[in-house]
Amino acid sequence: MDALKLNMNANKPVLTAETFVKLRDFIDTKCGIHFADNKKYLLEKRLLKRIEQKNLKTYEDYLCYLTYDKGKDVEMRLLYNSISTNETSFFRDPVQLDVFRRGVLPAMIEAKKARGEKSFRIWSAASSTGEEPLTLAMILMEEGLHTLGWTIDIIGSDISEGVLSMAAKGEYENYAVRNTSQTILQKYFTKIGNLYKIKPEVSKFVKYKNINLLNATDTRMVRQRDIVFCRNVLIYFTDATKKKVVNNIYDSLAPGGCLFVGFSESLHNITRLYKPVSIKNSVVYNKM
Numbered sequence: 703m704d705a706l707k708l709n710m711n712a713n714k715p716v717l718t719a720e721t722f723v724k725l726r727d728f729i730d731t732k733c734g735i736h737f738a739d740n741k742k743y744l745l746e747k748r749l750l751k752r753i754e755q756k757n758l759k760t761y762e763d764y765l766c767y768l769t770y771d772k773g774k775d776v777e778m779r780l781l782y783n784s785i786s787t788n789e790t791s792f793f794r795d796p797v798q799l800d801v802f803r804r805g806v807l808p809a810m811i812e813a814k815k816a817r818g819e820k821s822f823r824i825w826s827a828a829s830s831t832g833e834e835p836l837t838l839a840m841i842l843m844e845e846g847l848h849t850l851g852w853t854i855d856i857i858g859s860d861i862s863e864g865v866l867s868m869a870a871k872g873e874y875e876n877y878a879v880r881n882t883s884q885t886i887l888q889k890y891f892t893k894i895g896n897l898y899k900i901k902p903e904v905s906k907f908v909k910y911k912n913i914n915l916l917n918a919t920d921t922r923m924v925r926q927r928d929i930v931f932c933r934n935v936l937i938y939f940t941d942a943t944k945k946k947v948v949n950n951i952y953d954s955l956a957p958g959g960c961l962f963v964g965f966s967e968s969l970h971n972i973t974r975l976y977k978p979v980s981i982k983n984s985v986v987y988n989k990m
């Protein structure tokens with residue numbers, strides 16, 4: 703048995719330090735996901751399946767494929783599926799959501815009413831399997847916006863097609879709803895076997911798009927957002943990439959709009975475009 707394992711390992715491609723740096727820099731330029739020097743093992747593991755599926759022999763061959771092959775665009779998309787970390791859940795970081803609901807939303811609604819506007823536009827930028835944009839839709843519904851004749855328009859976007867197609871299905875396991883109250887579960891989900899399916903009256907407010915946050919041509923598709931949630935993705939980027947991404951988001955915000963980043967993320971020393979405002983231990987970044 704051990705001899706068999708050894709033999710299998712003997713044929714396994716090995717990521718050399720030199721190729722690691724080349725691949726890491728290539729990936730960084732394309733999508734910003736950065737593998738630090740101590741994460742070589744992780745990149746090696748995440749790309750192994752792709753290399754095997756393409757019947758390639760080395761990581762260097764894979765980099766050549768990504769650079770020159772006619773199938774490189776398709777492979778790039780499969781690469782994004784393999785290297786992204788998609789952890790998320792409904793009602794994640796409830797303190798921040800409470801700041802959105804009670805600290806930001808009421809003033810925005812009043813300002814819109816004063817201008818005679820009745821639409822609310824949100825962008826969940828890096829929405830993974832959809833839990834975040836759907837949570838935001840449910841919060842707006844709980845506030846009754848839809849029953850008062852408001853238009854709710856939420857975009858959920860991600861670079862990984864794998865998670866976007868799961869989001870489109872709208873079916874979730876127990877783990878995804880672990881922070882969701884029974885009241886909300888009963889109101890907005892249908893239980894099908896072991897799964898919770900989001901009801902169409904919620905999902906109709908959310909449209910999914912494939913958007914690379916580093917690509918200004920992509921982000922320009924999203925306009926005039928009142929709120930952008932870009933949570934738990936900046937941690938994977940270098941400071942230079944964070945700066946590009948939050949500058950791109952800035953252009954997608956409506957005047958008076960604001961940005962939420964993850965609880966453990968900060969734009970300190972990254973950009974001066976936004977005015978940070980502290981509300982109940984959370985920082986909200988206002989468009990200036």
Ligand SMILES: C[S@@+](CC[C@H](N)C(=O)[O-])C[C@H]1O[C@@H](n2cnc3c(N)ncnc32)[C@H](O)[C@@H]1O
Pocket residue numbers: 733734735786787788789790791794827828829830831834859860861862865913914915916932933934935938
């Ligand atoms: C950890 S999830 C965060 C999900 C959700 N925002 C939350 O906080 O629960 C990070 C997501 O960012 C996406 N992502 C990584 N790089 C990206 C990029 N350059 N453009 C768009 N999405 C990206 C990943 O595919 C992944 O689904």
